[in-house]
Amino acid sequence: MLRRYILNKTNTFINYRYASQSMLQSTIDDKLGIATLVMNKPPVNSLNLEFLEEIKSQLTQFKNDKIRGMILTSDLQKIFCAGLDITEFSNPNPERLSKICTTFQDTWLALYLTQFPTVAVINGHSPAGGCLLAMSCDYRVMVGPNYTIGLNETKLGIVAPKWFQDCMVAVIGQRKAEVSLTTGKMYTTDQALQIGLVDESVPDVDNAINKGIQFLNNFQKISPWAYKMTKDIRRQPTVQWLIDNKQKDLDFVVKSMMSPNVQKSIGLYLQSLKK
Numbered sequence: 001m002l003r004r005y006i007l008n009k010t011n012t013f014i015n016y017r018y019a020s021q022s023m024l025q026s027t028i029d030d031k032l033g034i035a036t037l038v039m040n041k042p043p044v045n046s047l048n049l050e051f052l053e054e055i056k057s058q059l060t061q062f063k064n065d066k067i068r069g070m071i072l073t074s075d076l077q078k079i080f081c082a083g084l085d086i087t088e089f090s091n092p093n094p095e096r097l098s099k100i101c102t103t104f105q106d107t108w109l110a111l112y113l114t115q116f117p118t119v120a121v122i123n124g125h126s127p128a129g130g131c132l133l134a135m136s137c138d139y140r141v142m143v144g145p146n147y148t149i150g151l152n153e154t155k156l157g158i159v160a161p162k163w164f165q166d167c168m169v170a171v172i173g174q175r176k177a178e179v180s181l182t183t184g185k186m187y188t189t190d191q192a193l194q195i196g197l198v199d200e201s202v203p204d205v206d207n208a209i210n211k212g213i214q215f216l217n218n219f220q221k222i223s224p225w226a227y228k229m230t231k232d233i234r235r236q237p238t239v240q241w242l243i244d245n246k247q248k249d250l251d252f253v254v255k256s257m258m259s260p261n262v263q264k265s266i267g268l269y270l271q272s273l274k275k
């Protein structure tokens with residue numbers, strides 16, 4: 001549905017290709033140089049290893065295509081992204097868990113530091129890793145009023161890695177992030193707008209895409225070099241810890257995921273989702 005809307009809107013796409021297995025659809029508007037990356041992994045766009053690898057490789061492709069901006073959104077009704085695939089946490093194979101963790105670290109760094117401006121059009125619920133994807137973009141437009149967004153990891157009995165937390169601090173500030181993270185709070189669209197977790201709230205996805213394009217149009221007269229240097233200077237403090245501590249972060253996640261207490265919490269959470 002969303003795909004059709006975007007195509008109708010411009011009619012100028014030079015490139016409309018499906019990534020492997022169609023979990024991701026990417027389009028590039030030739031005239032504006034704007035790419036749209038649409039997540040389409042039913043039922044909830046949960047991030048497993050294969051999906052993360054696709055997102056990472058598509059970001060590299062966009063870098064090579066020298067696009068001028070990107071919109072990240074979802075083709076699913078009511079869901080932007082449900083975060084990491086929780087079934088991957090339950091009795092995990094340590095080798096696969098390590099691979100997912102590393103791929104997620106790299107995907108986040110690639111998204112957070114893109115050389116082009118990015119907008120998340122949040123057209124559905126966006127918990128945990130979904131919220132992280134949105135927070136990593138340069139700008140967030142959320143469809144309201146019925147969706148929710150936030151880092152809810154404590155509600156699962158797990159700990160959001162430091163780089164998730166730092167990313168949230170960079171968006172909403174230390175105090176609000178601390179309350180938000182420790183309580184695992186999910187915010188409605190209006191609440192998210194109020195605390196600055198999203199930049200705009202709109203009633204429907206058409207409006208959201210328009211707002212996203214309007215934001216990206218701001219960069220038509222900005223030198224890509226000046227944009228990228230400024231973004232790197234702003235974002236460097238947030239990424240540096242992870243760049244310096246990838247192995248430490250990985251060890252922490254694997255060790256905590258394997259602990260019986262965490263496994264028990266995840267089992268209970270999964271059961272509650274199934275209900």
Ligand SMILES: CCCCCCCCCC/C=C/CC(=O)SCCNC(=O)CCNC(=O)[C@H](O)C(C)(C)COP(=O)(O)OP(=O)(O)OC[C@H]1O[C@@H](n2cnc3c(N)ncnc32)[C@H](O)[C@@H]1OP(=O)(O)O
Nearest residue numbers: 046082083084085086087088100101125127128129273274
């Ligand atoms: C993977 C290991 C990697 C380690 C590397 C990094 C280190 C990270 C450490 C910790 C960080 C974690 C970050 C996370 O992202 S944890 C994930 C947290 N996500 C959630 O809590 C979302 C839970 N889901 C929901 O709240 C709701 O499903 C929804 C998204 C609001 C949608 O609600 P709706 O009513 O429309 O749909 P259902 O609830 O009926 O769900 C439909 C089916 O989808 C299944 N589901 C939902 N979310 C997930 C998920 N995140 N992973 C896997 N599966 C999910 C749900 O169980 C239903 O399945 P069913 O049809 O079989 O019953």
